[in-house]
Amino acid sequence: MRIYATYNIKGGVGKTTTAVNLAYLAAADGLRTLLWDLDPQGAATFMFRVKPRVKGGGKALIRGTRTLDEAIKGSDFDRLDLIPADFTYRNMDLLLDTEGKGNSGGGEPGGRTSRKLGKLLAPLADEYDAVFLDCPPSISLVSENVLHAADLIVVPLIPTTLSVRTLDQLTEFVAEFNGHRPDILAFFSMVDRRKKLHREITQDLFPERAQVAVTAIPYLSVIENMSVERSPVTVYAPRSTAARAYRALWSEVRKAAA
Amino acid sequence: VTPGLAGSVASGEAATTCGDTVAALLDALGREFTVLPERADGPRRRTWLDSFDWRLHKAGFLLEYVHLPRGGELRLTAVTGSGAGLAPVAVQPVTGWQSSRPHLAYDLPAGPVADRVGSVIAPRAVIPVATITSTVAVSRLLNEDAKTVARLIVERPALATGTPATGTLTPRVSIAEVRGYPGQARRADRIVAEALGTAPAAGDLLDETLAALGRRPADYSNKVDADITPRMPATQAVAAILLRLLDTLEANTPGVLKDTDTEFLHDFRVAVRRTRAALKLLGDTLGPQFDTRRFAAEFKWLGDITTPTRDLDVHLLGFEDTAKSLRAAKPDDLEPFRSYLRGRRAREFRALSRVLLSLRFRELMQEWRATLTMIREGERRQAGGTGRSGKISAVTLAAERTRRAFAKVARMGSAITPDSPHESLHDLRKRCKELRYALEFFAPLHAPVTYGKVLGDLKRLQDCLGDFQDNEVQIAEIRSLATAMLAANEAPAVTLLAMGEVTAGLAAGQNAAREDFERRFAAFAGLEGQRRMSSLLRGVAE
Numbered sequence: 110m111r112i113y114a115t116y117n118i119k120g121g122v123g124k125t126t127t128a129v130n131l132a133y134l135a136a137a138d139g140l141r142t143l144l145w146d147l148d149p150q151g152a153a154t155f156m157f158r159v160k161p162r163v164k165g166g167g168k169a170l171i172r173g174t175r176t177l178d179e180a181i182k183g184s185d186f187d188r189l190d191l192i193p194a195d196f197t198y199r200n201m202d203l204l205l206d207t208e209g210k211g212n213s214g215g216g217e218p219g220g221r222t223s224r225k226l227g228k229l230l231a232p233l234a235d236e237y238d239a240v241f242l243d244c245p246p247s248i249s250l251v252s253e254n255v256l257h258a259a260d261l262i263v264v265p266l267i268p269t270t271l272s273v274r275t276l277d278q279l280t281e282f283v284a285e286f287n288g289h290r291p292d293i294l295a296f297f298s299m300v301d302r303r304k305k306l307h308r309e310i311t312q313d314l315f316p317e318r319a320q321v322a323v324t325a326i327p328y329l330s331v332i333e334n335m336s337v338e339r340s341p342v343t344v345y346a347p348r349s350t351a352a353r354a355y356r357a358l359w360s361e362v363r364k365a366a367a
Numbered sequence: 368v369t370p371g372l373a374g375s376v377a378s379g380e381a382a383t384t385c386g387d388t389v390a391a392l393l394d395a396l397g398r399e400f401t402v403l404p405e406r407a408d409g410p411r412r413r414t415w416l417d418s419f420d421w422r423l424h425k426a427g428f429l430l431e432y433v434h435l436p437r438g439g440e441l442r443l444t445a446v447t448g449s450g451a452g453l454a455p456v457a458v459q460p461v462t463g464w465q466s467s468r469p470h471l472a473y474d475l476p477a478g479p480v481a482d483r484v485g486s487v488i489a490p491r492a493v494i495p496v497a498t499i500t501s502t503v504a505v506s507r508l509l510n511e512d513a514k515t516v517a518r519l520i521v522e523r524p525a526l527a528t529g530t531p532a533t534g535t536l537t538p539r540v541s542i543a544e545v546r547g548y549p550g551q552a553r554r555a556d557r558i559v560a561e562a563l564g565t566a567p568a569a570g571d572l573l574d575e576t577l578a579a580l581g582r583r584p585a586d587y588s589n590k591v592d593a594d595i596t597p598r599m600p601a602t603q604a605v606a607a608i609l610l611r612l613l614d615t616l617e618a619n620t621p622g623v624l625k626d627t628d629t630e631f632l633h634d635f636r637v638a639v640r641r642t643r644a645a646l647k648l649l650g651d652t653l654g655p656q657f658d659t660r661r662f663a664a665e666f667k668w669l670g671d672i673t674t675p676t677r678d679l680d681v682h683l684l685g686f687e688d689t690a691k692s693l694r695a696a697k698p699d700d701l702e703p704f705r706s707y708l709r710g711r712r713a714r715e716f717r718a719l720s721r722v723l724l725s726l727r728f729r730e731l732m733q734e735w736r737a738t739l740t741m742i743r744e745g746e747r748r749q750a751g752g753t754g755r756s757g758k759i760s761a762v763t764l765a766a767e768r769t770r771r772a773f774a775k776v777a778r779m780g781s782a783i784t785p786d787s788p789h790e791s792l793h794d795l796r797k798r799c800k801e802l803r804y805a806l807e808f809f810a811p812l813h814a815p816v817t818y819g820k821v822l823g824d825l826k827r828l829q830d831c832l833g834d835f836q837d838n839e840v841q842i843a844e845i846r847s848l849a850t851a852m853l854a855a856n857e858a859p860a861v862t863l864l865a866m867g868e869v870t871a872g873l874a875a876g877q878n879a880a881r882e883d884f885e886r887r888f889a890a891f892a893g894l895e896g897q898r899r900m901s902s903l904l905r906g907v908a909e
Contacts, residue, residue: 158514182547185507185515190546339513 110234111366112227113241114259114291118275120246123265123298125152126332126342127358128243131263133341134359136189140238143181143190147201147255148245151194157184158339159193166197170229171204177229186344190237202250222250227258256283259291261366265298265326268310280320294365296322296358322365324357388564389521392540393506395558396519400508400551405518407504411435412527414466414498415573418491419622419631421585426487429453429573430480438462441480453571457483469494469627490684492628497576498527499536508542508555516551518543519559524572526579534579539568587618589634591641591807597762597907604761605649606743608808612638612645613736624723626716629680636677639670644804648768652759653742662738665731672722678844679712681837689869696865703862707852765809766904772802773900777892783884789839792884796832803829814906821903824891831887834880838873845870 115128128144136142146153151161159182169175181190205225230240244255256262264279266272276295283290295318297311314321326332329351331342338345343352396402412434417423423430427446433439440460444453459478464470472489475481484493501524508517520543524536540559544552559565569575577583593611595604615638622631643666650659686705690698722728779795803825810818849866852858890896 158512160512180547183515183545 110230110237111239111261112230112259113239113261113263113362113366114244114255115241115263115265116244116252116255116259116279117264117266117272118246118248118252118279119267119272122246122267122272123326123332124246125156125243126335127263127265127298127326127355128241129153129156129335130341130343130355131359131362132189132239132241133186133343134356135239135241135363136186137343138359138363139188141188141236142239142241143192143233143237144184144241144243145177145192146194146243147198147251148194148243149196149198149201150245151196152336153243154191154193156335156339156341157182157191159184159191161194161196163193163195163197166195167201168197168204171201171208171225173229177233185340198245198251205250205254223253224257226251226254230258256291257286257289261362262291262293263362264293264295266295266321267299268297268304268307268314270310273310273314276320292365293320294322294362295320296361297325299328300325301328322358322361324354324361326354326358327351388562389538389540391564392519392559392562395562396508396555399554399558400510400516401513402519403507403509405505405507408502410500410502410525412466412498412500413524415496415576416441416466416470416493417496418488418493419627420491420587420589420634422488422491423484423493424584428456428484428487429571430484430493432461432464432466434466439464439466441478443480443483456480466495466498469625471628490628491630494627497573497580497582498530499524499572499576500527501525508551510551516545516548517555518545519555522572524576526576530580532579533581536572536575536579539572540565589615589637591810593808593811595761595809595811597760597812599761600746600749601649601652601759601761601764602654603743603746604764604809605645605652606739606746608649609642609645610736610739610743612642613732613739616642617732620723624720629677629684632673632677632680632719636670636673639666639673640800641804641807642666643670644801645808648772648801648805649764649808652764657738657742662735669722669728669731673719675715676712676719678840679708679715682708682841682844683712689872692872693865693868696861696868700859700861700865701869703857703859704848704852704866707848707855707857711848761809762812762907765805765812766907769802769805769809769907770900770904772798772805773892776802777897780888780892783888789835792832792881793836796829796836799825799829799832809907812907813903817899817903817906821896821899824896824899828887828891831880831883835877835884838877838880842870842873842877845873 113131115124115131117124125146125148128146132142132144144153144157146161154161163170163175163180165175170177170180177192180192182193183190206222208225226242233240242255242259244252262279262283264276266276276293280293283293297307297314300311301307311325327350329349331346331349332351334345335342342349343355346352393402414432414434416430416432429444429446431442433442438460439462440458441464442458443456445456447454457479459476459480461476461478464476469492471492472485475485475493501522503523504521506519506521507515508519510516520541521538522540523538526532526536542552542555542559560567574584577586591608591611593604593608595607599607616635619631619635619638622628623635643663646659646663646666650657650663653659683705686701686708690701693701776795776798779791779798783791783795803822806813806818806822806825845866849858849863853863
């Protein structure tokens, strides 16, 4: 089982559209795939037409009174399942902190509280080949958990100087992990060819860094339409430039995590 | 698409009636869900596969090969705990699969299905059990968010053209659950069950297909399972047992000749051995005009001519394990030995085939069947005419002969001391085999629990004696094979050294079996064992 996380500290950079399309493509590739929508906003859940509710809420999952298994919903597509978002996920930080510590502390950085999510996923290893974690935008205990659980962090970057700095920060943060360290694959997202800055940054940054994907996802209204179609763009516009770009990105992601 | 929760059969003989049923069904479902067609597959061939002795079926699996437009796939499903339906286990795309051909466990193309199936069927091959052609139409059932919450699957199966059939197949509808939406699947299932013209399916599609072909699942077993009853005249029971063994012999002959897998010959030989034991233990009951000696000699011949091939099969079947167990030699050192064994086996197999195709063999089978049938029918007429035959019954014969065989084993075994020659253990093994067969012939007459215990202890004693003798035989065989390889200039020094190491391992195994003997024998034929045997035979006699 390979765990992929789509992560960026900023919101609105295309995390969810990436998670939804990559998860769909993984399943279409024959992998038994699970997408966990950890964002209380529930955008990925909405796109798969699943109700944003988990019985017992995030608390029951983190405490283990209900297993992840019970929360799983089948999508409309073969081999692709979903753990829906729940509004209680907004308190997940708190839950992870109290539940992860148990009686004997463990709240230090990289400690037990930051590995709880990975432990919850472990029993699913026989059932799924690929797990995608769609992470809420922030630096929090949730994102730290996600980073610890992941084999590969997929980072959408909007081509601005600032977002490039974010990638450096993330790389440094992950480099300090003890034990298992996830790989990072960033890619340019929402690229607008008409903007000079976008052109410059995508051209300059790519050759310099191995951790930046060749594929960039352009800024296209067909992608924005996903929330109207409530479906991956690769499904309702399979021949579009957007669908082609996501397919190219998936093959890079799959290779990077191999 | 996941197979359904429960199957329902759309009733009606003609295709139009079935069409109406499906239309009515869609209508009924449409009142609760939005129903959208998802896909319709054109006619596809489905071939079920299993070993000749139904090992997958017995393990609760169904394996099928589905012919797809390009290539095909192996699909493995398992009977669910509730027995209500089938759950998917694994799917494996395969190319170049010829479904009419047997595929040995070791030769299955690597993949998830082979991983699950290989160990269940080894060392057998999967062979086609039945083939159908079917069209499948799948519709999605959507909730108010336009989310798929279940699927309706309509399958219209038909027997493959050219199969001699006694029946036809009914269309099947089923509801497939989407994970996390069990309530909706149950609701849809209820609608299907309540719809006009549907009836619950009695079994899976394979069961129905086999029934239409005039067969049933697991219709082969190497067990004796003769059709005998306690009060049946002994002669009739013995004839029934021998006829059942003859069925097994004949059922395996084509598989032996085609060399489908090694177990055909194994079952064939077991049936020959059982026949010989039955002639020896029970032959006198077949009447004064019955020529026991002649048939005994013919079956001895049949046993003997199958021995060389089987012995080589045993070497080859255990080859990988033997090679892995080597400590000083490298596994590759043994390769010339393996190719020599293969060549030798091919020669022996040709000789065996000639015998099984010979007039002598064919006549033996025909004459044997005619003789046994005549004896059985004669007894039936007599018993039917007078109501009693006046002779002893099956149950009396069973008790008397089993007791006699057990007494022999007990006597011979207790005379064996640590200093006894090897031959005494070999002889005891033969008597144990006879006793085992005597028990198995009359298995339907015994109380199952005590029978199971007695047989279990006997089996463990037999395994011990088997290890003792087989290892000795194998050592002798490897030595003579080494000589033959050397003479044929096919024996590199490293190979001979490795073969030496193999014999050393076998000798160690033989010693271990010898040390285990006292314990095994005491468990079976000690005081407790004798009491158990008495109670078993008393149970029969009552």
